[in-house]
Amino acid sequence: MKKKLVSMLLCAAMAATLTAGCGSDSSGESGDKSSSSGESKEITFMAPDWANPGDELLAEFTEETGISVIFNEVSWDDIRDKVSIAASGGEAAADVIEVDWSWVGEMNSAGWLEPIEMTDEDKEDMPTLETFTIDGEILAVPYANDYRIAYYNKEHFEQAGITEVPETWDEVYDALKKIKEAGIVEYPYTMPMNADESATTSMMWMAFSRSGQVFNDDDTLNEEAVMDALTFENQLVQDGFVDPASISFNGMDCYRKITSGEASFMVGPTKFVGISNDPEQCSEIGNIVPILLPGTDGTSPQTMALPEAVGITSFSENKEAAQEFVKWYSSADVQKRMYAVNSSIPTRNSVLAEMVEDGTFENAGAMLDEADLIKSVFPNGVPSYYSEMSNTMYNNINQMVLGEQTPQEAFDAMNAKVNELIEKK
Structure with missing residues (x-):
C-alpha cells in the first residue's frame, strides 16, 4: 500500500506506527491517539489516487483544525476487500474511506459505515446524496459527480439535414437512421x-429516461420499463446503428467514439464535457454538444448519477475528527479546488453553476440543467446485493446483443435473479 504523509504536524514519535502501516497489514489504523484532550488528532484516509486533494489542501486542513491526515492511496478495486478484512477483525481499514455508489448498500448491510450529519441546505445542494441515503441515514458524502447526459455531433446532424436538437428517443432513432x-x-x-458494469448502468438509465423507473417500490424489476429499455437497445444493435465490435469494448472505449468522430450520438459520463473540449483527447472540438437526456414525450425529467463518495468507518476511533474532515472535504471551496487538482466534477450544484458561469467548463451545454434532474433509480436505496444483481444483468444484456437471447429471455433471467436475491435478503 502506498502511503503519503501529508501532515505538517506529525511528530517523530509516530514514525514507528507509520512504518508498521506500510506493510501488508490492511488495517490502516491511525497512529497517535494520545492528544492532551484524549481525542486523536490524526486520521487516515484511504481512497484511489483521484480522490487525493493533494499536499497543499491537506496541509491547510491541518492548519485550520489541528487534525493531521495520512492519505493511503489504494486502487479502487482493492478498497472494498481491505475494508472487509479489517472489519472482520473489528478494526478500521482507515477512518475515512472511498465509498462507490454501488458499494453503499453492501457496506451499510455489513455495518461498516457511520451515519453522517448533513444540513438541509447541503442536501438541497447535493442531489447525489440521495444515492448514499438508506432508511433516512446519509452513509457517505459524494465528492465526484458522474451523472448521465447526452452528447451529439452537431456537424453530423447538419450534414444529414437535421436542424432540431433531438428531445425524444424516437427523434434520436430517426436521426441515427438518416x-x-x-x-x-x-x-x-x-x-x-x-459483460461488465457499464452495460448494467446503461440499461438502467435507458429505462429511467424512457419510463421513469427501473424498480418497483418493493425492489422488484418493473417489467414494462426494463423490457422497453432492453427492446430498444437490442433494436439499435440489430438495425446496425452500433458497431458490433463494441460488444467487447469497455465503457470508456465506447464513449470515446463520440470524441473520435466515429459516432454521432451517445449518453455518457459528465467528464466528457471536458474531454470533448480537449484537443489531446478529441478530434471533434466544437462539434460535440452536451444536451438533456432524451425521454418519451420530451426530454427526460430525470437522470441517473454514478458518483463516488467518502464515508466514515464504523470501527474508527476518531469519528469526530473524521466527521470534521468529511465536512471540510465536501465543502464548496474544496470541491472547486479539487477540480483543479484532479478534475473531480463537483457534487454541489452551486459550485457547478459557478464553474459553468466563470468558463471553467467550456461549451457546457445542458450540463447544469441536467444536474438539477439527478435522482436515484433505487426506491429504497442501493441494495446490499447490487453486485450480484449487476453481474446477472450485464451477462444477460451481453448475450442479448450477441443474438443469443431475446429481450424477453434476458429480462426473465434478470427478474428471476432479482426475486431470488430479495428472498434471501
Missing part, C-alpha cells in the same frame, strides 16, 4: 454492451 443512410458515419450510436 445519418447512417447518408453515409456520414457507419455506426452513429455508441453504448457499452460488454
Whole structure:
C-alpha cells in the first residue's frame, strides 16, 4: 500500500506506527491517539489516487483544525476487500474511506459505515446524496459527480439535414437512421454492451429516461420499463446503428467514439464535457454538444448519477475528527479546488453553476440543467446485493446483443435473479 504523509504536524514519535502501516497489514489504523484532550488528532484516509486533494489542501486542513491526515492511496478495486478484512477483525481499514455508489448498500448491510450529519441546505445542494441515503441515514458524502447526459455531433446532424436538437428517443432513432443512410458515419450510436458494469448502468438509465423507473417500490424489476429499455437497445444493435465490435469494448472505449468522430450520438459520463473540449483527447472540438437526456414525450425529467463518495468507518476511533474532515472535504471551496487538482466534477450544484458561469467548463451545454434532474433509480436505496444483481444483468444484456437471447429471455433471467436475491435478503 502506498502511503503519503501529508501532515505538517506529525511528530517523530509516530514514525514507528507509520512504518508498521506500510506493510501488508490492511488495517490502516491511525497512529497517535494520545492528544492532551484524549481525542486523536490524526486520521487516515484511504481512497484511489483521484480522490487525493493533494499536499497543499491537506496541509491547510491541518492548519485550520489541528487534525493531521495520512492519505493511503489504494486502487479502487482493492478498497472494498481491505475494508472487509479489517472489519472482520473489528478494526478500521482507515477512518475515512472511498465509498462507490454501488458499494453503499453492501457496506451499510455489513455495518461498516457511520451515519453522517448533513444540513438541509447541503442536501438541497447535493442531489447525489440521495444515492448514499438508506432508511433516512446519509452513509457517505459524494465528492465526484458522474451523472448521465447526452452528447451529439452537431456537424453530423447538419450534414444529414437535421436542424432540431433531438428531445425524444424516437427523434434520436430517426436521426441515427438518416445519418447512417447518408453515409456520414457507419455506426452513429455508441453504448457499452460488454459483460461488465457499464452495460448494467446503461440499461438502467435507458429505462429511467424512457419510463421513469427501473424498480418497483418493493425492489422488484418493473417489467414494462426494463423490457422497453432492453427492446430498444437490442433494436439499435440489430438495425446496425452500433458497431458490433463494441460488444467487447469497455465503457470508456465506447464513449470515446463520440470524441473520435466515429459516432454521432451517445449518453455518457459528465467528464466528457471536458474531454470533448480537449484537443489531446478529441478530434471533434466544437462539434460535440452536451444536451438533456432524451425521454418519451420530451426530454427526460430525470437522470441517473454514478458518483463516488467518502464515508466514515464504523470501527474508527476518531469519528469526530473524521466527521470534521468529511465536512471540510465536501465543502464548496474544496470541491472547486479539487477540480483543479484532479478534475473531480463537483457534487454541489452551486459550485457547478459557478464553474459553468466563470468558463471553467467550456461549451457546457445542458450540463447544469441536467444536474438539477439527478435522482436515484433505487426506491429504497442501493441494495446490499447490487453486485450480484449487476453481474446477472450485464451477462444477460451481453448475450442479448450477441443474438443469443431475446429481450424477453434476458429480462426473465434478470427478474428471476432479482426475486431470488430479495428472498434471501
